[in-house]
Amino acid sequence: MKISDIGPAAILARFKLCYADAANKGFILDVDTQLPAQGITAIFGPSGSGKTSLLRCIAGLEKAQFGHLQVQDQVWQNATSFVPTHKRPIGFVFQEASLFGHLSVMGNLQYAIKRSGSRQDLGLFEQVVDIMGIEALLPRLPENLSGGERQRVAIARALLIKPRLLLMDEPLASLDTARKQQLLPYIERLGCDFNLPILYVSHSVDEVLSLADHALVLEQGKVVANHSMTHLCAQLNGPFGVGNETGAIIECRVVQRDPQWHLMRVTFGSAQLWLPDTGEAEHSSKRLRILASDVSLTLKPCAGSSILNVLPVQVIAISTDKSKATCLIKLNAGGVDLLARISKKSVQELAIKTNDMMWAQIKSAAIVR
Amino acid sequence: MSLSDGDMAAIWLTLRLATTVTLLLLIVGTPIAWWLARTRSWLKGPIGAIVALPLVLPPTVLGFYLLIAMGPNGPVGQLTQTLGLGTLAFTFWGLVVASMIYSMPFVIQPIQNAMEALGDRPMEVAATLGASPWDQFFTVVLPLAKPGFITAAILGFAHTVGEFGIVLMIGGNIPGETKVVSVQIYDHVEALEYAQAHALSGSMLVFCFVVLLALYSLQRKGRPLFMTFGKRS
Numbered sequence: 001m002k003i004s005d006i007g008p009a010a011i012l013a014r015f016k017l018c019y020a021d022a023a024n025k026g027f028i029l030d031v032d033t034q035l036p037a038q039g040i041t042a043i044f045g046p047s048g049s050g051k052t053s054l055l056r057c058i059a060g061l062e063k064a065q066f067g068h069l070q071v072q073d074q075v076w077q078n079a080t081s082f083v084p085t086h087k088r089p090i091g092f093v094f095q096e097a098s099l100f101g102h103l104s105v106m107g108n109l110q111y112a113i114k115r116s117g118s119r120q121d122l123g124l125f126e127q128v129v130d131i132m133g134i135e136a137l138l139p140r141l142p143e144n145l146s147g148g149e150r151q152r153v154a155i156a157r158a159l160l161i162k163p164r165l166l167l168m169d170e171p172l173a174s175l176d177t178a179r180k181q182q183l184l185p186y187i188e189r190l191g192c193d194f195n196l197p198i199l200y201v202s203h204s205v206d207e208v209l210s211l212a213d214h215a216l217v218l219e220q221g222k223v224v225a226n227h228s229m230t231h232l233c234a235q236l237n238g239p240f241g242v243g244n245e246t247g248a249i250i251e252c253r254v255v256q257r258d259p260q261w262h263l264m265r266v267t268f269g270s271a272q273l274w275l276p277d278t279g280e281a282e283h284s285s286k287r288l289r290i291l292a293s294d295v296s297l298t299l300k301p302c303a304g305s306s307i308l309n310v311l312p313v314q315v316i317a318i319s320t321d322k323s324k325a326t327c328l329i330k331l332n333a334g335g336v337d338l339l340a341r342i343s344k345k346s347v348q349e350l351a352i353k354t355n356d357m358m359w360a361q362i363k364s365a366a367i368v369r
Numbered sequence: 370m371s372l373s374d375g376d377m378a379a380i381w382l383t384l385r386l387a388t389t390v391t392l393l394l395l396i397v398g399t400p401i402a403w404w405l406a407r408t409r410s411w412l413k414g415p416i417g418a419i420v421a422l423p424l425v426l427p428p429t430v431l432g433f434y435l436l437i438a439m440g441p442n443g444p445v446g447q448l449t450q451t452l453g454l455g456t457l458a459f460t461f462w463g464l465v466v467a468s469m470i471y472s473m474p475f476v477i478q479p480i481q482n483a484m485e486a487l488g489d490r491p492m493e494v495a496a497t498l499g500a501s502p503w504d505q506f507f508t509v510v511l512p513l514a515k516p517g518f519i520t521a522a523i524l525g526f527a528h529t530v531g532e533f534g535i536v537l538m539i540g541g542n543i544p545g546e547t548k549v550v551s552v553q554i555y556d557h558v559e560a561l562e563y564a565q566a567h568a569l570s571g572s573m574l575v576f577c578f579v580v581l582l583a584l585y586s587l588q589r590k591g592r593p594l595f596m597t598f599g600k601r602s
Binding site: 059060061084085086087090091092094098100101102111112115116117157158161167 | 490491493494495496497498499500501502504505508509512513515
């Protein structure tokens with residue numbers, strides 16, 4: 001069952017917002033962008049980059065002086081009209097859980113159900129409670145829940161309003177690492193289980209890498225990038241390439257498991273890799289992250305190496321790195337982009353040039369989704 | 370310890386007055402408290418100061434102005450006369466109006482504080498769940514500000530029971546109409562009826578203590594109004 005059947009139309013957001021008050025002196029949000037109305041779109045950027053302001057404008061909690069917002073076929077804001085928040089078909093998950101303390105968990109959920117604009121849908125209720133794992137919490141008061149539990153209830157409540165668009169404002173930011181890891185899989189499932197477009201505000205690279213399909217990158221109130229995650233991560237100077245974290249992400253498929261050596265084979269494009277078996281189901285789609293520092297290059301496939309994965313690659317581009325000693329090299333491996341970080345000395349000694357055919361040795365790759 | 374019929378009449382009148390004033394103040398005070406809690410208008414300062422005036426003004430000053438206003442030549446008096454209600458001075462309803470002004474800060478300020486403490490977030494959350502502004506007010510703001518309302522009701526009631534100066538100025542001393550407990554005690558003392566003054570004063574003392582005890586026990590048990598965790602963005 002699906003919350004709404006929506007085509008892959010787009011969200012068109014155009015906002016100009018200036019804060020006049022002293023606390024946000026001089027901050028201007030100036031965004032004119034189009035986002036996919038499907039999957040999880042991360043709104044990413046450092047603190048104070050305007051992520052939350054943009055999300056609040058989309059929710060109608062903040063009113064931009066000049067705003068145009070069209071979500072699929074509906075205009076939510078333009079020069080003459082402004083749909084108030086309570087009339088927008090959105091769900092909103094705040095950074096802190098914001099459950100109503102005077103209502104039980106069930107009462108909080110019913111608050112949303114009553115206002116969802118349709119008769120009570122028992123199937124949806126059971127599905128949401130089941131996916132969020134909150135059945136046992138229903139009679140309890142929010143004050144008796146842990147942080148992670150509260151946030152799961154808040155997400156469930158936002159889903160029960162039957163939104164056409166789910167907005168999440170750093171829903172994991174106030175949780176510790178262990179709780180984050182617990183909650184991530186729940187959020188991952190939302191996009192596909194409910195066929196619901198999600199805008200996900202975050203300043204955490206890890207969260208964005210493991211959740212998002214698409215990312216809008218903001219800096220000081222302006223859009224600096226708006227692309228699919230695979231495209232952004234394969235860029236030489238991409239927004240997620242902070243220091244040693246630079247690395248490509250690759251959508252791959254688990255095709256075979258080898259119980260003797262505890263390995264599994266994944267394929268992407270025309271290339272394949274052997275990875276330690278992490279128990280993923282065969283034929284499942286996974287997202288791999290290969291750090292640039294885990295990829296080295298050789299001119300010939302060298303025998304006598306302990307490295308399991310050696311792929312033929314073509315050099316696409318060479319760029320300087322943040323460190324003076326190293327270069328970042330963008331490679332094409334079987335139709336998919338990879339990044340490698342190697343020393344400038346090696347680039348010179350091996351005479352690496354654009355379009356060269358080489359061999360990439362991949363030391364490790366992590367499944368992030 | 371025995372209470373005379375006159376004492377009983379004064380007690381009943383006091384309770385009737387305090388109940389009426391408290392209920393009316395909760396109705397009139399809530400929108401004022403809400404406005405004071407939410408507004409960014411420059412008028413917040415002046416209006417807030419006017420609401421707080423009865424805290425510092427001597428009751429005689431307040432009573433004096435009210436007496437003039439409610440008198441036959443005062444603006445309020447002329448209005449009530451036009452409406453065929455006569456003048457309010459030295460009547461029960463005159464006392465109600467005066468007490469409402471006198472006890473106003475004790476009702477408005479706790480409600481305003483409770484509403485300010487809520488912040489914008491509960492209403493924003495309710496809005497994202499499809500609640501209209503009225504719906505937000507009745508289903509989120511009122512229940513979450515409940516402790517503020519309880520404090521306001523108890524303080525408003527107790528403060529009205531305890532008033533004296535303003536009653537003398539505006540209500541005088543008419544048994545069953547304006548003669549409240551505090552005035553009755555004053556009369557007993559004037560007449561050197563110390564036994565009866567003791568009885569009535571003792572009752573007041575116990576009553577006020579019990580009311581305040583209830584108030585403070587309630588506040589101690591108070592639980593967080595709005596569940597949040599972590600930092601605000």
